[in-house]
Amino acid sequence: MNSDIPISQIKENQxxxxxxxxxxxxxxxxxxxxxxxxxxxxxxxxxxxxxxLIITTDLLNKKHFPIQMSYKQMGWKVITVxxxxxxxxxxxxxxxxxxxxxxxxxxxxxxQSLITGILEACQYYxxxxxxxxxxxxxxxxxxxxxxxxxxxxxxxxxxxxxPNDKIAITGPLGLTAIGLEYLLSVDYPKLPRNINKKTxxxxxxxxxxxxxxxxKAQKYAKHPKIKGATDITDGLARELxxxxxxxxxxxxxxxxxxxxxxxxxxxxxxxxxxxxxxxxHYGEDFELILILDKEFDMNDSVLNDLEIIGEVTDTNELEIxxxxxxxxxLSPHGYQHS
Amino acid sequence: MNSDIPISQIKENQxxxxxxxxxxxxxxxxxxxxxxxxxxxxxxxxxxxxxxLIITTDLLNKKHFPIQMSYKQMGWKVITVxxxxxxxxxxxxxxxxxxxxxxxxxxxxxxQSLITGILEACQYYxxxxxxxxxxxxxxxxxxxxxxxxxxxxxxxxxxxxxPNDKIAITGPLGLTAIGLEYLLSVDYPKLPRNINKKTxxxxxxxxxxxxxxxxKAQKYAKHPKIKGATDITDGLARELxxxxxxxxxxxxxxxxxxxxxxxxxxxxxxxxxxxxxxxxHYGEDFELILILDKEFDMNDSVLNDLEIIGEVTDTNELEIxxxxxxxxxLSPHGYQHS
Numbered sequence: 001m002n003s004d005i006p007i008s009q010i011k012e013n014q015x016x017x018x019x020x021x022x023x024x025x026x027x028x029x030x031x032x033x034x035x036x037x038x039x040x041x042x043x044x045x046x047x048x049x050x051x052x053l054i055i056t057t058d059l060l061n062k063k064h065f066p067i068q069m070s071y072k073q074m075g076w077k078v079i080t081v082x083x084x085x086x087x088x089x090x091x092x093x094x095x096x097x098x099x100x101x102x103x104x105x106x107x108x109x110x111x112q113s114l115i116t117g118i119l120e121a122c123q124y125y126x127x128x129x130x131x132x133x134x135x136x137x138x139x140x141x142x143x144x145x146x147x148x149x150x151x152x153x154x155x156x157x158x159x160x161x162x163p164n165d166k167i168a169i170t171g172p173l174g175l176t177a178i179g180l181e182y183l184l185s186v187d188y189p190k191l192p193r194n195i196n197k198k199t200x201x202x203x204x205x206x207x208x209x210x211x212x213x214x215x216k217a218q219k220y221a222k223h224p225k226i227k228g229a230t231d232i233t234d235g236l237a238r239e240l241x242x243x244x245x246x247x248x249x250x251x252x253x254x255x256x257x258x259x260x261x262x263x264x265x266x267x268x269x270x271x272x273x274x275x276x277x278x279x280x281h282y283g284e285d286f287e288l289i290l291i292l293d294k295e296f297d298m299n300d301s302v303l304n305d306l307e308i309i310g311e312v313t314d315t316n317e318l319e320i321x322x323x324x325x326x327x328x329x330l331s332p333h334g335y336q337h338s
Numbered sequence: 339m340n341s342d343i344p345i346s347q348i349k350e351n352q353x354x355x356x357x358x359x360x361x362x363x364x365x366x367x368x369x370x371x372x373x374x375x376x377x378x379x380x381x382x383x384x385x386x387x388x389x390x391l392i393i394t395t396d397l398l399n400k401k402h403f404p405i406q407m408s409y410k411q412m413g414w415k416v417i418t419v420x421x422x423x424x425x426x427x428x429x430x431x432x433x434x435x436x437x438x439x440x441x442x443x444x445x446x447x448x449x450q451s452l453i454t455g456i457l458e459a460c461q462y463y464x465x466x467x468x469x470x471x472x473x474x475x476x477x478x479x480x481x482x483x484x485x486x487x488x489x490x491x492x493x494x495x496x497x498x499x500x501p502n503d504k505i506a507i508t509g510p511l512g513l514t515a516i517g518l519e520y521l522l523s524v525d526y527p528k529l530p531r532n533i534n535k536k537t538x539x540x541x542x543x544x545x546x547x548x549x550x551x552x553x554k555a556q557k558y559a560k561h562p563k564i565k566g567a568t569d570i571t572d573g574l575a576r577e578l579x580x581x582x583x584x585x586x587x588x589x590x591x592x593x594x595x596x597x598x599x600x601x602x603x604x605x606x607x608x609x610x611x612x613x614x615x616x617x618x619h620y621g622e623d624f625e626l627i628l629i630l631d632k633e634f635d636m637n638d639s640v641l642n643d644l645e646i647i648g649e650v651t652d653t654n655e656l657e658i659x660x661x662x663x664x665x666x667x668l669s670p671h672g673y674q675h676s
Contacts, residue, residue, distance in 0.1 A: 007449050008442035008474070015440075015472050019453050026461040044469030046433050046485065053391070057483055059437035059473045095384050099397035099481045101439075102353075104346035111345050115357050123364040131382030133481075134353050135397045136346070143437045143471075143481035145395055147384065 042088035042230055043148075045155070052155055054148040056085035062103075062140040066183040066207065071110045073208045074142065075117020082146035083125045084212035084231040084286050090156040090221025091148030093127030093214070098144045101137030118144075125214050150221060156290075160227035161247035164294035165312040170213050170287045170305065172259040173236060174275075177282035178267050179203035185271065192270040199263055210286045216305065220290060223302060228291035235281040238334025239289055240318055247291075250317040253310030253330065280320075281333055380426035380568055381486075383493070390493055392486040394423035400441075400478040404521040404545065409448045411546045412480065413455020420484035421463045422550035422569040422624050428494035428559025429486030431465030431552070436482045439475030456482075463552055488559060498565035499585035502632035503650040508551050508625045508643065510597040511574060512613075515620035516605050517545035523609065530608040537601055548624045554643065558628060561640060566629035573619040576672025577627055578656055585629075590657040591648030591668065618658075619671055 007015060043056035058081045065074055079096060086093055098118055102111065122129045127146065150156075182188065182200055191200055213231070220226045228247075230239050236258070240251045260279050268275040290306065313319070318330040345353060381394035396419045403412055417434060424431055436456055440449065460467045465484065488494075520526065520538055529538055550569070558564045566585075568577050574596070578589045598617050606613040628644065651657070656668040 004445045004447060006442060007440055007444045007446060010446060010449075012472055015449065016470075018450065019457075019467075019470070022450070022453050022457055023467060026457050044433060044435060046468065048386075053432075053485070055433065055435055055469060055483070055485060057435040057437045057469065057471050057481070059439055059471050059479075059481060061439055061473065061475045061479075063475075064473070094391075095382060095393065097382060097393055097395040097483060099395045099483075101397055101399055101479050102345055104344055106345045107342045108345060108348060109342060111348075111353065112356065112360070115360050119357075119360055119364050129357075129361060130384065131393060131395065132354075132357070133395050133397045134350055135399065135402070137399045137401075137477055137479055139476045141397075141399075141439050141475055141479050143395070143397060143483075145393070145435060145437075145481075145483035147391070147393060147485070 042085040043091070045089075048149070051149050051151055054086055054089045054091040054150055055145065056082050057143060057145040058082050058085070059141065059143040061142070066180065068183050069208050071113035072117035072120070075114045076121040076209060078142040078144045079118055079121035079125065080210055080212045080286070082144045083127060083214050086146050086148040087212050087214040087217035088156065088229045088231045088288060089148065089150060090154045090217060090229065091150040092218060093125055094147045094149055095130035096122055096127050096144055096146050097130060098132040098142065100132065100134050101139070101141040102134060103138060103140045104136055106140065125212065154221040156217075156221055156227065156229040158228050158230055158243050158291075159246040161243050161249050161251075161291045161312045162294065163249060163312050163314040165227070166292040166294070166296060166308050167240070167251060167253065167310040167312065168290045168292055168306040168308045169236075169258070170216060170290070172261055173232065173285050173287065174260045174264050174278040174282065175203050175206040176210070176284045177278035178261065178264060179205070179207035181267070181271050181273065183207060192267050195263060195267060203261070210284070212286055213288050217288060219302070225293040225296045226290055227293055229288045232283055232285045232287055232289060234283045234334035236289070237280045237318065237330050237332050238283070240330070241332035243289070243291065244316065244318060247312070248316070250313035250315035250319065251310060252313050252319040252321065254321045256323045257307060257309045259307050280330070283334060380423040381429070383427075386487070389487050389489055392424055392427045392429040392488060393483065394420050395481060395483040396420050396423070397479065397481040399480070404518065406521050406542075407546050409451035410455035410458075413452045414459040414547060416480040416482045417456055417459035417463065418548055418550045418624070420482045421465060421552050424484050424486040425550050425552040425555035426494060426567045426569045426626060427486065427488060428492045428555060428567065429488040430556060431463055432485045432487055433468035434460055434465050434482055434484050435468060436470040436480065438470065438472050439477070439479040440472060441476060441478045442474055444478065463550065492559040494555070494559055494565065494567040496566050496568055496581050497584040499581050499587050499589070499629045499650045500632065501587060501650050501652040503565070504630040504632070504634060504646050505578070505589060505591065505648040505650065506628045506630055506644040506646045507574075507596070508554060508628070510599055511570065511623050511625065512598045512602050512616040512620065513541050513544040514548070514622045515616035516599065516602060517541035517543070519605070519609050519611065521545060530605050533601060533605060541599070548622070550624055551626050555626060557640070563631040563634045564628055565631055567626045570621055570623045570625055570627060572621045572672035574627070575618045575656065575668050575670050576621075578668070579670035581627070581629065582654065582656055585650070586654070588651035588653035588655040588657065589648060590651050590659065592659045594661045595645060595647045597645050618668070621672060
């Protein structure tokens with residue numbers, strides 16, 4: 001503590017833990033759930049009579065974007081990551097503010113693309129851009145803060161899981177992993193063996209133009225038997241660990257129930273990666289994990305769009321039932337966001 | 339438009355104007371008052387039944403802080419600038435989120451000071467830190483977003499000025515100007531002629547440890563004859579111009595009614611500056627400008643804390659009545675925030 005070691009040697013979670021610890025010294029900062037990215041739920045909550053106000057803030061800077069990403073796509077991305085957090089709480093967006101630290105050599109044309117991306121995305125998610133700030137910085141840094149509202153009974157919370165509840169996801173995993181692997185590969189733009197351009201572009205689009213599951217999420221929030229949600233920012237395993245910790249339960253998932261693109265093993269092999277890493281431990285997929293009440297009606301048509309991949313247990317363990325029937329511990333390691 | 343010129347050659351107001359223009363193309367982004375720093379009111383507004391939700395976001399990076407500023411003071415500052423914007427709308431803070439782009443060589447000790455400053459300030463303003471994000475960047479960049487609530491009838495708006503209304507300010511101007519002039523002077527820490535250390539420290543404290551006028555502002559917001567407010571981010575003259583534009587009125591101020599520290603002319607002289615620049619065209623004073631209804635009772639005790647410096651006219655001009663009785667146009671040029 002209080003040492004001269006640089007923070008580059010400290011993990012993000014530990015940095016946030018320091019805030020939480022320091023916060024305990026300040027009585028009026030006694031917040032029921034202070035929410036920082038990387039720990040806790042997806043967004044902060046303010047009690048507002050019949051509703052909750054949901055607030056989330058995400059900061060991205062240019063070095064975290066692949067070099068193939070256009071300024072318009074960067075604008076979209078900073079909006080999408082925030083909307084995804086609102087979605088994971090079941091909230092309807094009310095407004096977005098964007099603070100931009102612009103590097104001085106950014107051209108007018110690039111700036112125009114950036115703000116067009118921001119505004120297109122705000123329109124897409126029906127979340128008006130209500131304000132912001134601009135400033136100059138050595139490095140392009142975009143911070144967006146999204147405000148949403150959710151009826152108290154509709155709030156999706158990660159602390160709601162109980163034994164025998166079901167765990168579902170909204171779509172296949174590993175798409176972003178493949179897309180990024182390709183974009184960051186040393187021999188880019190060389191295609192992986194036996195994979196054509198059209199196929200790889202599908203994955204690349206997922207990296208450069210991801211969409212948040214906002215509209216689905218609002219439907220789920222109103223469903224009386226869907227209790228919690230989170231987006232898969234840090235990889236499936238890590239997000240399941242957070243649910244397990246917040247709810248004080250265990251979770252068991254089935255390897256053969258997790259959907260992923262059929263080309264994934266081939267591409268993983270080409271890049272000498274374990275396909276499991278792509279599917280279980282990679283983030284930024286923007287699909288949602290949902291907690292379904294144990295009394296969920298298995299004939300409910302909402303299941304047409306969902307994959308049930310596991311269930312909640314009373315063991316406090318994260319487990320994966322392999323395709324061969326063997327039960328293994330599921331390592332909670334996740335995608336290390338720089 | 340869409341040219342290759344770098345944005346460093348474009349003024350902040352023009353960058354923001356581009357957002358507003360682009361926004362018009364997006365129908366669902368049809369926001370009654372989109373609020374960007376540098377134009378319009380101090381913060382964005384969301385309609386919330388009986389109340390307005392007030393949202394403001396400010397981004398500061400390390401190069402904008404004087405080198406004498408400690409990390410703790412930086413933490414305080416990013417909270418204070420946001421609280422000041424809430425104050426100017428009459429809002430009561432409900433929560434703060436902070437997104438930090440941390441430079442990798444920042445030490446654990448410096449980080450601890452930074453978050454201590456943030457949390458102390460949140461406690462001081464009774465605005466809990468409810469969430470945030472951390473990330474890595476070449477340059478320390480702090481973005482805070484403050485959420486406040488104000489009853490609809492209490493909202494302080496700049497568009498409310500009418501001829502014969504009074505213009506008041508909450509305290510003396512030019513303190514920050516002097517403090518910064520000293521801190522940035524080439525022969526720092528040499529004291530200006532005839533000024534002692536204690537005096538200069540008073541001004542320096544205003545730069546390094548400014549406070550927002552939050553608690554006063556909440557009292558003013560409840561006063562039925564106080565209609566509008568803004569903090570003096572960009573200098574008195576520039577803020578009066580914004581009121582004049584938003585309300586479609588003129589404003590006349592009296593040079594000899596504007597309070598400033600008695601040492602100011604001497605210090606301006608020492609640094610070869612025009613004292614008027616310090617008083618009228620320098621920002622970051624965190625005092626508020628208030629619009630008082632023309633029927634304001636001049637015996638009201640609330641005036642004990644205020645200085646009435648001028649009045650609203652029907653001329654659409656900004657004017658200053660000099661000490662010698664001459665009327666001059668008041669140039670609206672303001673402090674150029676980098």
